[in-house]
Amino acid sequence: MSMIQIENVSKWYGDFQVLTDCSTHVNPGEVVVVCGPSGSGKSTLIRCVNGLEAIQQGRIVVNGTALSDPTTNLSKLRAQVGMVFQNFELFPHMSVTDNLTIAQIKVLGRSTAEALARGLAMLDRVGLKAQASKFPGALSGGQQQRVAIARALAMDPICMLFDESTSALDPEMVNEVLDVMVELATEGMTMMCVTHEMGFARKVADRVIFMDHGRIVDDASKDDFFGTPRAERAKLFLSKILQH
Amino acid sequence: MEQFDWTSIPGALPILADGMLITLEITATAILVGILWGTVLALARLSGNRPLAWLAAAYVNLFRAVPLVMVILWFYLIVPTLLQRWLGVSQSSDIRMISALVAFALFESAYYAEIIRAGVQSVPKGQVDAAFALGMPYHLTMRLVVLPQAFRNMLPLLLTQAIILFQDTSLVYVIGLADFFGAAYKVGDRDGRLVELLLFAGAVYFILCFGASLLVRQLQKKYST
Numbered sequence: 001m002s003m004i005q006i007e008n009v010s011k012w013y014g015d016f017q018v019l020t021d022c023s024t025h026v027n028p029g030e031v032v033v034v035c036g037p038s039g040s041g042k043s044t045l046i047r048c049v050n051g052l053e054a055i056q057q058g059r060i061v062v063n064g065t066a067l068s069d070p071t072t073n074l075s076k077l078r079a080q081v082g083m084v085f086q087n088f089e090l091f092p093h094m095s096v097t098d099n100l101t102i103a104q105i106k107v108l109g110r111s112t113a114e115a116l117a118r119g120l121a122m123l124d125r126v127g128l129k130a131q132a133s134k135f136p137g138a139l140s141g142g143q144q145q146r147v148a149i150a151r152a153l154a155m156d157p158i159c160m161l162f163d164e165s166t167s168a169l170d171p172e173m174v175n176e177v178l179d180v181m182v183e184l185a186t187e188g189m190t191m192m193c194v195t196h197e198m199g200f201a202r203k204v205a206d207r208v209i210f211m212d213h214g215r216i217v218d219d220a221s222k223d224d225f226f227g228t229p230r231a232e233r234a235k236l237f238l239s240k241i242l243q244h
Numbered sequence: 245m246e247q248f249d250w251t252s253i254p255g256a257l258p259i260l261a262d263g264m265l266i267t268l269e270i271t272a273t274a275i276l277v278g279i280l281w282g283t284v285l286a287l288a289r290l291s292g293n294r295p296l297a298w299l300a301a302a303y304v305n306l307f308r309a310v311p312l313v314m315v316i317l318w319f320y321l322i323v324p325t326l327l328q329r330w331l332g333v334s335q336s337s338d339i340r341m342i343s344a345l346v347a348f349a350l351f352e353s354a355y356y357a358e359i360i361r362a363g364v365q366s367v368p369k370g371q372v373d374a375a376f377a378l379g380m381p382y383h384l385t386m387r388l389v390v391l392p393q394a395f396r397n398m399l400p401l402l403l404t405q406a407i408i409l410f411q412d413t414s415l416v417y418v419i420g421l422a423d424f425f426g427a428a429y430k431v432g433d434r435d436g437r438l439v440e441l442l443l444f445a446g447a448v449y450f451i452l453c454f455g456a457s458l459l460v461r462q463l464q465k466k467y468s469t
Contacts, residue, residue: 052373079379089374093392102388103378148374155378 142173263427282356
């Protein structure tokens, strides 16, 4: 069974159709990279996976639970799905420690001690144990994003969604975040990543999905995608992005 | 023009202090209820629920479009009747205080609701996404993530509104309640020293409000850095 199943999903903002009949899946342990030009709907698609955006047609099933099922507790499902955003979105009024523990305590019902132990372990994992008592505003962008990843991991997610998680970073900070993501991938985390980092895709992706104008125009294994992209648009995109 | 005569002020200080107590009581109640009820109104107005949002908007627009003096009078005329009918409370001077408290709390809520609405909207949408993505339901998202940031952003506005409210409490003179202004007026009228007493009351209002506004400005500076 797929961890994430996306079936014939369409979405409109008013009259404008942002997603058209998108179907794909992510298997357990698989790393799937979603790429495409800006405005192609890739961020919208990944935001639909944990219900941050509603869909008007089709079906999304995460770990056997259909999002559109009226009996589905969306909050409960989201607590199992980690998400990392382009702009980090750490809570600026809380220390790093509180950022790491608050959802564990308030959502998962863990004890403060348990949450703290788990949170600090994840912080250590992203190499930032020394920053525990600081506030997000005192950290660099790369550090903030690593804390955000640790915050998501502390919830013990069954899969992780990365929405352009390195796009807002200064170039010298991109790698420290990518390193964490690569490590996660090699450890077997199920990941769906919207990214322009083709180096990352080459290194760890199992499959690459290429989107254009709200459609999935290519969905191929990494080797096939980089070897012989089937869609004309994907070829053009790759030639532009891999030029340098 | 005859000389000012301030001699009646020292003896009137206990009465004036009692008046100040009433002024502060109304101000504090209106701030407390105003912020709580205003938060509910603001969240209702921002909620996706159409009827709820409409009701909250109607409430806010109604109170903001009517002079405070009239609201105070209306409640003075309505509240005692209601209290009598529902609770069997007898009509006495205490009812005036209750009706003033209710009027101010409900009236100020409308203004606080608009400040709080702007405060909530000042929190980036991504913060809500992040809280939702961590599995927080709506009420936790608001309580733990959005409102703390919103209140921090709007603290200067809330305090400024509190200063305006403090001055506006003097309007309870229309229902004969002896707040600080009312007490000053009564003493002045009694002793034939109305000008002196009102000058004195004005000076007290000025010192308190101007001092408070200086504090707010400092707070603003501290938070903007």
